[in-house]
Amino acid sequence: MAIEISKVSKNGSALNVEWSDGEKSNFHFMWLRDNCPTAHDKDSRHRMFNILEVSTSIEPKTCKINNFVMIYLNSLKIFL
Numbered sequence: 001m002a003i004e005i006s007k008v009s010k011n012g013s014a015l016n017v018e019w020s021d022g023e024k025s026n027f028h029f030m031w032l033r034d035n036c037p038t039a040h041d042k043d044s045r046h047r048m049f050n051i052l053e054v055s056t057s058i059e060p061k062t063c064k065i066n067n068f069v070m071i072y073l074n075s076l077k078i079f080l
Contacts, residue, residue, distance in 0.1 A: 008063045013056075015063065029058050 007018040015032065017025045033039065034051050041048055 005065050008065055010060065010063070013059070015060065029060070030054065030056065033058060 003023075004020045005017055006020045007016075009016045011026070013029055015027045015029065017027065019025070030051075033054055039048060040046060
């Protein structure tokens with residue numbers, strides 16, 4: 001049986017994810033920004049931005065569940 005995301009909710013400065021097997025995960029918005037696929041060059045894996053210049057008050061504009069979670073964090077799309 002494949003484990004899927006059953007619920008996503010914002011909690012302060014983090015995103016709570018509930019999985020179909022009952023497990024729960026918590027992803028801090030700064031961690032999501034830092035680990036976004038667009039944060040690094042696809043070939044060199046060089047970081048494309050300075051994490052120290054990112055506002056500590058970032059938060060998703062929207063979150064929705066498809067076969068994955070798509071998060072719009074400022075102008076970025078982040079997938080879980």
